[in-house]
Amino acid sequence: MTEIAEPHEPWWMTGVIYQIYPRSFSDSNADGIGDLRGIEQRLGYLESLGVDAIWLSPIFPSPMADFGYDVADYTGVDPLFGTLDDLDTLIAAVHARGMKLILDYVPNHSSSQHPWFLESRSSRNNPKRDWYIWRDPAPGGGVPNNWISDFGGSSWEWDEATGQYYLHAFLKEQPDLNWRNPEVRAAMIEVLRFWLDRGVDGFRMDVLWHIIKAQGLPDNPINPDYHYGMGQRDEVLQTNSTDQPEVHEIAAEMRRLADSYAGDRVLIGEIYLPTPKLMEYYGTAEAPEVQQPFNFQLIGFPWTAPGLAKLISEYDAAIPPFGWPNWVLGNHDRPRIADRVGEAQARIAAMLLLTLRGAPTVYYGDELGIGRVEIPPDRVQDPAELRQPGIGLNRDPVRTPMPWDGTPNAGFTSGEPWLPLNADWKTRNVAAQIDAPGSMLTLYRRLLALRRTHPALSLGDWRLSPCEGDVLAYERQHADDRLLIVLNLGARPQRVAAPAWAVGGTVMLSTLDSAPMLNGDTLTLHPNEGLIIAPKAA
Ligand code: NOJ
DSSP states (O other): OOOOOOTTSOHHHHOOEEEEOGGGTOOSSSSSSOOHHHHHHTHHHHHHHTOOEEEEOOOSOOOOTTTTSSOSOTTSOOTTTOOHHHHHHHHHHHHHTTOEEEEEEOOSBOOTTSHHHHHHTTOTTSTTGGGBOEEOOOTTSSOSSOOBOTTSSBSEEEETTTTEEEEOSSOTTSOBBOTTSHHHHHHHHHHHHHHHHTTOOEEEETTGGGSSOOTTOOOOOBOTTOOTTSOGGGGBOOTTTSOOTTHHHHHHHHHHHHHTSSSOOEEEEOOOOOHHHHHGGGBOSSSBOOSEEOOOHHHHSOOOHHHHHHHHHHHHHHSOTTOOOEEESOOTTSOOHHHHHOHHHHHHHHHHHTTSSSEEEEETTGGGTOOOOOOOGGGOOOHHHHHSTTSSOOOGGGSOOOOOSSSGGGGTOSSOOSSOOOTTTTTSSHHHHHTOTTSHHHHHHHHHHHHHHOHHHHTOEEEEOOOOTTEEEEEEEETTEEEEEEEEOSSSOEEEEOOGGGTTOEEEEESSSSOOEEETTEEEEOTTOEEEEEOOOO
16 A cells, blocks of 8 residues: 655645746636736635746736746836736735745846846936946957857947946846946845745746856857857857856745744755756755746757667766755757647657656646647737847747637637637637646646655656667656556657566556556557556565
């Protein structure tokens, strides 16, 4: 008999996070843009889906140059999304359902409309001048160094009135804060305290590895692998503009603050770095940093069984003894999983995400298998696409409204949605999938339910099984709870020898709604099939 996990592990280890892009989840006031009340109305759905926590992309007052990642007030709510009262109500409602709420914290840069920046740019003598990164032109004139914005063009913007440049790693409407200034650091730590006091359960921290730049702001090295089709940002390596040693002390301070609150508050760092560098953001056992340095490897990696086996083994082995892994298939910046690998393999990806060792984050709409959404040129919203068109940087296709049902605008809004819906919304929506046995949503719900009842899945060890060709197989085990996961990453049937302990076992779940084929010690997988197998009861 399987024992249920003891609830003493922090929720962020065993729990599943669900990312909401608030503009696109549910609109309660017919302006075509999702809002906090809309989210509150959908909490029943999220609870029944079986997720544990909700992360909201930014909901703070913002001119929306980068759709909220340009924050003009770190401790308020943009009227588009509602009020601070609405947020308090949402936090309480989420908690009443036994779930957690995570906010997005944007420490690297504010909006150029933030009062801090307005003061900073008002004169060279303003007390907040040094809150941002201002420099004179280079000796011969022109920008102070060769840093390139993530959205293309120089990272420097000239300010005519005060005769200096300011730094912006993203849009010029997103000036970088100067985290080497102790007043900035104190003010930004206060922001965390403000929300922790209000009861939020943690933060996803935007571009955490960017916040400290190398002293003296030296040029970045030229990228020897730059090639046509890459964004301008990649012309140089971000060696001096990101990932400086001093960031770790700041992350540790943030963690000390989070840990001073009851309830296992979580810090999740958005960090795009190779595994060894990523691991540094766990900190040390004595000075821990973020609990989850986001692991984006499944997003950028070719979808092959040997490749994934290597990636997962190496990542799992690199986790420090006091750390816990995490996994992500998609987010509001990267193409959706069903677009990348196709719908049949997106089912395998769902099983992989929810059965690996570590905390998974599910991106809204992936549980419906939403694929590529075409955005007509006259409806493009994303500044990344508008500034560097046509090279695949558009993030609008992954930010389209959540399709709830078959009513006009898929029940997302009674107004005009800010982005088009997925073309197949009439059939690909929550209402159509929720009771359909073979739907993606049913698969997600069943996987999430299995995670709750099997400590092997939520807490267990991970061991790669010998596998060949298109098959990826691994075991999860916690105490006497043991499961075998076998995934066919190809479109042909596969035969696999079951390990002795799984012979005669029971198929707990197949990604396909078909009869599993177990024959003695041989498993036959249908094309694109994944199985979770429990041993024969003792
Ligand atoms: C990362 C966020 O995920 C992305 O959406 C945003 O544009 C940049 N950071 C700048 O904040």
